[in-house]
Amino acid sequence: MSEKQPIPDSDPAETKLSRQDAWIVDAAEVIYGDRIGIAERFVEHLVTTGIEWGLLGPREIPIMWERHVLNCAVVHELIPKGALVADVGSGAGLPGIALAIARPDVQFVLIEPLERRVDWLDLVIEDLELENVDVVRGRSEQVFDTVDVDIVTARAVSAMKSLVPMTVPLLHGQGQLLAIKGRSAATEIEKADKVLRKFKTKNSEVLTVGDELLEVPTTVARLTYGS
Numbered sequence: 001m002s003e004k005q006p007i008p009d010s011d012p013a014e015t016k017l018s019r020q021d022a023w024i025v026d027a028a029e030v031i032y033g034d035r036i037g038i039a040e041r042f043v044e045h046l047v048t049t050g051i052e053w054g055l056l057g058p059r060e061i062p063i064m065w066e067r068h069v070l071n072c073a074v075v076h077e078l079i080p081k082g083a084l085v086a087d088v089g090s091g092a093g094l095p096g097i098a099l100a101i102a103r104p105d106v107q108f109v110l111i112e113p114l115e116r117r118v119d120w121l122d123l124v125i126e127d128l129e130l131e132n133v134d135v136v137r138g139r140s141e142q143v144f145d146t147v148d149v150d151i152v153t154a155r156a157v158s159a160m161k162s163l164v165p166m167t168v169p170l171l172h173g174q175g176q177l178l179a180i181k182g183r184s185a186a187t188e189i190e191k192a193d194k195v196l197r198k199f200k201t202k203n204s205e206v207l208t209v210g211d212e213l214l215e216v217p218t219t220v221a222r223l224t225y226g227s
């Protein structure tokens with residue numbers, strides 16, 4: 001009989017930034033600067049209302065900063081100043097809200113089909129007083145005609161092969177898809193070769209970001225379109 005895994009400590013109070021390892025505090029301060037209080041409030045939502053509303057499981061609580069918020073937030077390094085960004089399949093605002101807090105100069109639209117998730121995103125955006133984030137309820141395919149952005153982000157939405165048709169039309173021929181991926185990034189790109197050609201992908205690469213800030217840097221598959 002296989003042994004059950006122990007359930008990790010999931011006390012929301014443990015997610016306060018002051019209780020995190022020094023490297024997490026340092027990384028959060030570098031990324032968020034004087035907006036650190038907003039990031040802390042976002043984490044507070046994730047570990048309370050986010051869990052209560054069923055957007056995340058309690059097992060995520062102890063790893064909320066490193067595996068979720070900071071892992072997403074470091075991707076801001078790849079977003080140019082003043083860009084328009086769509087986050088497809090935003091779920092609990094990952095990476096969309098984690099990025100929007102770090103980058104008030106960038107306008108974000110979070111595209112999410114599920115009503116409960118959209119209601120939660122609206123609640124959090126209002127509470128955090130984020131003026132650079134809009135939420136659109138729907139599948140990305142339903143908003144191809146109305147959303148036109150410079151960058152599309154996505155995490156844990158789909159494998160590259162199906163993610164490309166679901167996201168790239170939002171760029172209308174010009175811009176980049178930044179897909180947060182795990183170790184499978186290069187293999188996924190290889191498997192999507194036919195789709196990448198169909199969508200006239202100019203360049204595809206696998207990058208790591210946050211190497212100097214995070215214990216485990218974030219892997220991003222970046223696809224480029226247009227000139």
Ligand SMILES: C[S@@+](CC[C@H](N)C(=O)[O-])C[C@H]1O[C@@H](n2cnc3c(N)ncnc32)[C@H](O)[C@@H]1O
Nearest residue numbers: 088089090091094112113114139140155156157
């Ligand atoms: C596994 S969750 C990931 C959520 C979040 N990105 C994260 O990393 O925690 C996948 C999300 O994609 C959304 N989704 C699935 N298909 C979609 C589509 N066609 N357009 C937009 N969102 C979609 C789901 O509703 C869900 O919220």
